[in-house]
Amino acid sequence: MRHISRIGLYAFRRFAQLTFCTLVVLSANAQPLTGQHYELELRPDFKAGVLHGRARIRLQAEPGSGDVLVLRSPKLHIHRASLDGEPRPLEQARGGWRIPLTNAQTKASSLMLELDYHAEAAAGLVFGEDYVYTAFFTCHWMPCAGPDLSRATIAIRLELPAGYRSVASGQLATEGTPGRHEWQQTQPYPLYTLGFTAGHFxxxxxxxxxxxxxxxxxxxxxxxxxxxxxxxxxxxxxxxxxxxxxxxxxxxxxxxxxxxxxxxxxxxxxxxxxxxxxxxxxxxxxxxxxxxxxHQWWGNLITCATWSDFWLNEGLTVFMTAAWKQHRWGEDAYQREMVLAQQRWQSAKEADFDKPLSWPGNYPSLKSKRAIHYSKGALFFDTLRGELGEQAFWDGLRRYTRNNAGRSVRAADLQVAMEASAGRSLQTLFDAWVY
Ligand SMILES: [Zn+2]
The missing domain is CATH 1.10.390.10 (Neutral Protease Domain 2)
Structure with a gap:
């Protein structure tokens, strides 16, 4: 067994046994957790389109944690659960699985949760005849003991047919016996960025x-x-x-x-x-x-702390793609990307749904959300660049990236870095676009 470097636990306060509290904790804006470590053994059945899994999750109690553990993975079929080796009953509830803790377990400072489960093909778990991949919806293929933006370390062991290749979050740890591929992510990354793919590649x-x-x-x-x-x-x-x-x-x-x-x-x-x-x-x-x-820098390494700041991931990535095109293919290629972003933002304005970038409400459609987070977000970076000039802007971006590597960020973190490089307040600009 490999060394478990970070541990974490997610348990509820006593009142959270009530269903309405469960929904609060399961909502997308629930507080992200840190310090969890997942170990997964996965065997994809390519014919049936089913992923068979065994999970060991090291959980660490938070002060005042309660007596029910909740897993945000309603689509998983969990067959067996144990905590510190003791079999525990499972209840399927709306939005997830609940595991009641014993008295002793509610007082434990850390627990080892073990689960046997299988997952069927779904959004986020895609099977082809000779390949499988996961995408974004991590809780559809592994048990998640926390919101999607929680950071965790992970080790994934894949059992695959001979000749198959794989990749999973992190790096290949050992070649192992034939057909056994072991991957380890030793730095904590957000749950939604964890995944694997395997196939006859x-x-x-x-x-x-x-x-x-x-x-x-x-x-x-x-x-x-x-x-x-x-x-x-x-x-x-x-x-x-x-x-x-x-x-x-x-x-x-x-x-x-x-x-x-x-x-x-x-x-x-x-x-x-x-x-x-x-x-x-x-x-x-x-x-x-x-x-x-x-996204390896902006999105994965540095991640929005809440989904309402998703533009920090996507707006910057769309902008950086345009900046790459400018560098490689010239000014026209950059301007084409900006015109496209303008058109998409315009469609949100015409639908009467132009919002500040960090607006915390619900968007009526993915299209309108993307018009703000991706397109208006990219245009904001272009505006910042125009306002600060080349040197201060790129200096500010490097400052933002270095200062926040491995962290979850809010709009204010970007503002602080850009203001430090500009040598002046950018409050008016951020108020106009962001808040
Ligand atoms: Zn993206």
């Missing part, structure tokens, strides 16, 4: 020098993978320069799968052929490589 490694760039693809020859991901090394050095920090992983894997997915995860990204294949006709069609790679 072809593999190309672009460079053995760190950081290593690795490409995986279904039905993709080496030459095709190399051609499609040709720009990756250049994108990487551009972002490392602008972030002021190296890529936070020794290896970064881009996985090409059928369909239209475009999803970042810690240490890897999933890219659908529909998103990337246009690059064969027009090399400027590289946005998906840039966008998902940018």
């Amino acid at each position: 072809n593999e190309v490694v672009d460079s053995e020098k760190a950081p290593r760039l690795r490409f995986l693809g279904i039905d993709q020859a080496d030459t095709a993978l190399r051609a499609k991901f040709k720009e990756s090394a250049r994108v990487l050095s551009f972002f490392e320069d602008k972030a002021g920090l190296p890529l936070p992983h020794p290896t970064y894997t881009q996985v090409l799968v059928p369909g239209g997915v475009a999803q970042e995860a810690s240490s890897f990204s999933l890219i659908g052929t529909r998103m990337l294949d246009p690059i064969l006709d027009d090399p400027k069609e590289d946005w998906v490589i840039a966008h998902e790679m940018a």
